[in-house]
Amino acid sequence: MSLPLAGVTIVDFSRILSGPYATMILADLGASVIKIERPGRGDGARALPPLKDGKSGYFAAVNRGKRSIALDLENAEDQALLRRILARADVLVENFRPGVMDRHGLGWEALHAELPALVYASVSGYGQTGPDARRPAYDAVAQARAGFMALTGDPGRPQRAGSSIADLAGGMFLAHGILAALYDRVRTGRGRRVDVALLDAQLALMEQAVAQTAIGPAPQANGTRHPSLAPCEAVAASDGAFVLAAGSDAQFERLCLTLQLPLSDDPRFASNAARLSHARLLKRLIEAATLEHPRSHWLAKLTAAGIPCAPIQSMDQVMKDPQLMARNMIVEVLDRYGRATFKAAGNPIKMSGMEDRPARPAAPELDGNRGDILRWLES
């Protein structure tokens, strides 16, 4: 069985994270991705830490298995070569600021008229429309403006999430749009324009906060506590904190039994809504029990009782986690000589008939596949 996106060719002008993450997802599903990079420095992510022997492990992770050709969009010969590549492509991806592709004669209207079957996908800070469309943005800007930062951390001390959520979500929604447009194109023969904004993508992850704010009161930052479930947060054991969650009444009853807490007949804790109203009190009652023993004691007890729980793992622990290992979620990324050089998060989309290899092909050298690509154009 072939990979589900075998035969799909993506021409990828995108740099750094949001666009490249979208094409990484699609490449993991079998698409062939050709990076169009500017001569000289190429994708700015090539210089981003962490570096090993001068190569970016970050670039290697996100661009594994893609190919690269360096083209100067100001140069007529390079533009002609680019047109030949686009004529063979199914999808174009770009994450410039709105207007940049148009200046190079590569805007949606121009290309759609010329290549009506091409799916044209753009991800930008603010999207193609609206008063701020042409402003630059980064992940942190979208996290702050969409309200996500204000809801992360302790009240009054906004925090960034531990990874570039707005960039990643932008890339993920872009990939949904591309896939839906490809499916649709089978019937219609026509490509569509997909337009995703980091700001919109970040807001789309705030399904609870938007619903809550509309009804009121607006949610506040809550530390580790879930806004709609209780108990569901970090609690203290004798040697540090761990996370537990009892979202259903049955789980809460088992939790009370496990902790020997006589709360299951208390009306303040009789339903999730009641527990949520008394969440601060409930946490203290739980901790009065959990502080008596170390984390390992409680994780074993709660696991045996079927109550969701976890250690708050450091990255060193995560990289050796047996469940993640069993799921092939830490993969090797090869260098150009085929040596295991970097590590990356694996593909979280497991699928029947799709091999899930423990090592991934190298990210390309800048312009490293020009010869291949020229031969493919002749074929």
Added chain:
Amino acid sequence: MSLPLAGVTIVDFSRILSGPYATMILADLGASVIKIERPGRGDGARALPPLKDGKSGYFAAVNRGKRSIALDLENAEDQALLRRILARADVLVENFRPGVMDRHGLGWEALHAELPALVYASVSGYGQTGPDARRPAYDAVAQARAGFMALTGDPGRPQRAGSSIADLAGGMFLAHGILAALYDRVRTGRGRRVDVALLDAQLALMEQAVAQTAIGPAPQANGTRHPSLAPCEAVAASDGAFVLAAGSDAQFERLCLTLQLPLSDDPRFASNAARLSHARLLKRLIEAATLEHPRSHWLAKLTAAGIPCAPIQSMDQVMKDPQLMARNMIVEVLDRYGRATFKAAGNPIKMSGMEDRPARPAAPELDGNRGDILRWLES
């Protein structure tokens, strides 16, 4: 032009968030979603706060435009009806713990033998394989175990991200898998099994942390600071903090000009890598300038200079943000009588030929579409 997923029918057994978020994305793109709910209480999200007149605004947001039929999987008649529905479906979605669907005769092997074209998509806490496959999990458990919580917040004080990132990412990767399998099915006529774990999905969002840990040293929580870019974080103005980001040398030079900081010839700040090594010092030098004026002053100045920046908005501010309004990112959700009752985050995937309505159809009443669904089966 019709919606890209027009004609795709999804039978959705999933509850709460991860699965329903996947089918919400697909419904926004035109798929028809039939929720199979247990009689009596249905999807547990129907009871989750925020509530308005006894109805959950959270359920309404995530289940807008879906239909519902209540079926008892233990009852032979209901099972027969379910088989008729499945025979007309393109996709099955479920988020039970592994083993539950098999107990009802609805496991992948059994259904694939019977309905080879059906795409079968599962999202669970730990996935269908590995030592912890059968354990229960919630979003917070995956955030903690995947290392995300330890990287969010100030060092030594782990925080949950401001929304249910692991659940949402699980749903988003599930939707990618479903869409890729649907595209593939056009060629092969055969459905595939998609298997996504919340734990894997959370780790897949940690592309930087995994690459960094493999090369060393392992990353630590960084407050609002980006791990690979500097400056890119919250800084203090005279009346509070705002976010700025200058990822390129050109942006950094403009930032220095705007703040009148004589740093552009200083070798400690000559490249992103150098700035990252001196990020704590750089923040103080920037704040020595920004503390002189309020946030509004700096946001205007930096915007004029083309430097990415944003206020750290509260949800009340977000709900009125002009760019989000212009992008139709806060939509009304109707009630069963067609009245605008709830609000929800809109569809971040904008697409040509796809109408982006400012109001969305109601979420279904439990078993509220039985008549429709029976008529559709006869048609």
